[in-house]
Amino acid sequence: EQTIKILAIESSCDETAAAVVVNGRDMRSNVISSQIALHTLYGGVVPEIASRKHIEKINQVIAQALSDADMTLQDMDAIGVTYGPGLVGALLVGVAEAKAISYAANIPLVGVHHIEGHISANYIENPDLKPPFLCLVVSGGHTHLVKVTDYGTYEILGRTRDDAAGEAFDKVARAIGLGYPGGPKIEKVSHEGDPKAISFPRAKIADGVYDFSFSGLKSAVLNYLNGCRMKNLPINQADVAASFQQSVTDVLVDHARHAIREYHMDSFAIAGGVASNGVIRAAMEQMCREEGVKFYHPSPILCTDNAAMIGAAAYYDFIAGKRAGLDLNAVPNLKL
Numbered sequence: 001e002q003t004i005k006i007l008a009i010e011s012s013c014d015e016t017a018a019a020v021v022v023n024g025r026d027m028r029s030n031v032i033s034s035q036i037a038l039h040t041l042y043g044g045v046v047p048e049i050a051s052r053k054h055i056e057k058i059n060q061v062i063a064q065a066l067s068d069a070d071m072t073l074q075d076m077d078a079i080g081v082t083y084g085p086g087l088v089g090a091l092l093v094g095v096a097e098a099k100a101i102s103y104a105a106n107i108p109l110v111g112v113h114h115i116e117g118h119i120s121a122n123y124i125e126n127p128d129l130k131p132p133f134l135c136l137v138v139s140g141g142h143t144h145l146v147k148v149t150d151y152g153t154y155e156i157l158g159r160t161r162d163d164a165a166g167e168a169f170d171k172v173a174r175a176i177g178l179g180y181p182g183g184p185k186i187e188k189v190s191h192e193g194d195p196k197a198i199s200f201p202r203a204k205i206a207d208g209v210y211d212f213s214f215s216g217l218k219s220a221v222l223n224y225l226n227g228c229r230m231k232n233l234p235i236n237q238a239d240v241a242a243s244f245q246q247s248v249t250d251v252l253v254d255h256a257r258h259a260i261r262e263y264h265m266d267s268f269a270i271a272g273g274v275a276s277n278g279v280i281r282a283a284m285e286q287m288c289r290e291e292g293v294k295f296y297h298p299s300p301i302l303c304t305d306n307a308a309m310i311g312a313a314a315y316y317d318f319i320a321g322k323r324a325g326l327d328l329n330a331v332p333n334l335k336l
């Protein structure tokens with residue numbers, strides 16, 4: 001069997017990341033330089049700061065990824081890079097870097113869709129996972145229910161109409177004084193709370209059964225908090241966090257269950273930053289057991305942004321003959 005070694009680069013948001021992945025599944029290194037501490041000062045990602053930090057870090061992150069893998073640039077068969085969607089300035093750093101390496105070292109270039117990367121994170125630790133399968137991508141920017149019909153071929157069954165699931169976590173966290181990034185903080189305090197304490201809405205959308213909406217839930221939480229403050233009632237942060245998280249979990253599980261039944265899928269995967277949430281993961285696992293389907297999920301470190309997932313996706317694009325030229329550009333609103 002042929003061995004394809006890919007150097008992957010990811011810089012779409014606030015992580016500068018590089019990885020070496022062999023044959024799409026074998027992760028040899030995975031280096032992530034997180035900017036979270038920097039952006040926490042401002043309560044969210046500041047695009048201009050993100051771009052500048054990527055420029056500062058990218059060379060050293062790539063060098064580390066190659067050295068961790070015990071390989072050199074000359075060993076690489078391709079360079080895979082995220083070219084969208086994401087912050088345009090942040091994406092441009094990775095794209096320009098990848099093009100420079102591709103040109104200088106004469107290595108083929110493959111442009112990768114960020115969401116395709118998140119989905120492909122599942123290939124790394126699950127050698128038996130093969131399309132077709134259903135995947136729920138829940139991140140800070142996206143909430144997509146996707147049917148993966150083949151490698152590189154996707155059918156979007158549903159998407160969010162407003163806020164992404166991770167965005168809702170981040171906004172609610174801010175409202176209850178937990179700060180950025182909200183997801184992990186809400187999960188942590190939710191363990192001390194009662195998920196049934198407050199009944200928040202579970203949004204149903206009449207047409208387009210598989211679409212999501214989280215802005216109503218976010219407003220319900222804000223209204224609840226305002227009501228408590230006006231009536232001088234105490235706010236139990238842990239109960240709000242746990243109840244909000246339960247509402248998101250119920251909606252995600254409900255949509256996934258219906259799609260599994262309608263599309264007769266026997267494998268279901270989750271992906272994206274929110275997929276690292278233990279409560280959501282446990283609920284999905286339980287639902288999959290009830291439905292008799294196999295459940296897949298990446299390790300938490302492969303759920304949030306990383307380059308190994310880009311290397312996995314790039315491999316399947318590469319063997320399908322897809323190549324990018326030196327005219328590859330960042331596409332901030334790239335569609336799947």
Ligand code: KG4
Pocket residue numbers: 013138139140141142165166167169170181182183184187272273274275276277278303304305
């Ligand atoms: O996939 P990701 O790293 O970046 C995007 O592509 O958006 O996802 C980041 C999002 C943030 O909104 C963050 O709050 C959320 O994932 N997140 C979580 C958890 N860890 C990260 N949400 C819920 N529970 C978590 N444990």
Ligand code: ZN
Pocket residue numbers: 114118139140272273304305
């Ligand atoms: Zn992401």
